[in-house]
Amino acid sequence: MLTILGKRASTRAFCDGISRRNFLKIGSLGMGLSLPQLLAAEAQIGVRNSNKSIILIYLVGGPPHQDMFDLKPNAPSEIAGEFHPIPTNVPGIEICEHMPRLAGMMDKLAIIRSMCDCQPEHNAYQCYTGRSQRKPPVPAGGWPSLGATVSKLQGPMDPSVPPFVSLCYTTTHGPYNEPGPGFLGVPHSSLRPLGPTRHDMVLNGITHDRLDDRDSLLSSLDRFRRNADASGMMVGMDAFTEQAMGVLTSSKLADALDLSKEDPKVRERYGTGDTKVMIDGNGAPRVPQNFLTARRLVEAGARIVTVNYSKWDWHGASYGTIFDRQREDHPVFDKALSALLEDLHDRGMEDDVTVGIWGEFGRTPKINKGVGRDHWPRVSFALLAGGGMKTGQVIGATDRLAGEPVERPVRFGELFATLYHNLGVDVETATVTDLHGRPQFLVPDGAKPIHELV
Secondary structure, three states, X not given: OEEEEOOEOOOOEOOOOEEHHHEEEEOOOOOOOOHHHHHHHHHHOOOOOOOOEEEEEEEOOOOOHHHOOOOOOOOOHHHHOOOOEEEOOXXXXXXXXXXXXXHOOHHHEEEEEEEOOOOOOOOOHHHHHOOOOOOOOOOOOXXXXXXXXXXXXXXXXXXXXXXXXEOOOOOOOHHXXXXXXXXXXXXXXXXXXXOHHXXXXXXXXXXXXXXXXXHHHHHHHHHHHHHHHHOOHHHHHHHHHHHHHHHHOOOHHHHHHOHHHOOHHHHHHHOOOOOXXXXXXXXXXXXXXXXHHHHHHHHHOOOEEEEEEOOOOOOOHHHOOHHHHHHHHHHHHHHHHXXXXXXXXXXXXXXXXXXXXXXXXXXXXXXXXXXXXXXXXXXXXXXXXXXXXXXXXXXXXXXXXXXXXXXXXXXXXXXXXXXXXXXXXXXXXOEEEOOOOOEEEOOHHHXXXXXXXX
């Protein structure tokens, strides 16, 4: 084990006189293996042999399936609402009239209309982990997210780019926020570059040569460590050391986050939004340019990129009618998502990058007195694209009121099994170890990938 020590400190020091902020250890992970040995062992069993990635987009608050991708024009007016379906470029598939760009590329999308096991309350947990907190037993520490699990199993694709990057904004409503790494612990947390640590991803005048000096190393990492400590990310400092050094000694991650390096015509295709405007005060901001940032990150080598997008909790009344809100939101979403899919195909990335879009539940068939729709966990939708999947199809169906699945119900476990499959992970054999040393499968109830897609 290598220990790099800074100056002794008179306050807040350990028994050897070294301050907590002035030591950096590279090596022991508590298992008798140094970090290089562990990396070599993982490489030997093939956990880093995939160059596949996922962009997971969480539509905060529960989007209305019957006003977006499962319209029921023949239902009574209090069910059908104000919007009309339009044909897509796949015969027989129709979607909302306010998403014409996506309609023109439906051959690149798969719609699941029969998600059937949603939690009834606002909670992002299931959207990021594929599991319900309501279904025991939940292991100590909680279930890890998709990003944390992939970080554990596959590690970084590129040493200068973390395997798991979150572009999610912190919301004032706690359950909307992305859950942590669960029992896998802090070393497999996401890098969150939208906060102040983004400014510390460059050396700020310190040359690579000066990194040979231990004092310069500690100085260059100091602000990165301090900001991360404030959010509790640096408890597992050993696991972050190599990642931090890779970030600091390469411009790859910083360049991926710098949209000024992108062609202005491409940026315009995605659209823009204000990062400081939270929809209804407690959702995520409507920032379509994060779809572009996500594409740049997976292109740079990130395996998992998560995005939380806008606010879809439209009960009506004080929020305005659900249809007014959708006339505002759908065209922005349509433009951004279609630009992302076009980009992936134009760059030859459509087989390597899976895009998944969903919220925590659907919306009530009947429009309420406030001209909105309420929570409806019985059925919702999911969109999938890329990943070499069989797109241009609809999976599942709902009844005439869009209230119950009547054909091919799909569970979150199957959805996440499909994501793991696209990354080259076999969910029937792969496990991660919980805090009690027990192996845990990655998806619940023996779920398998959606056979219609893979």
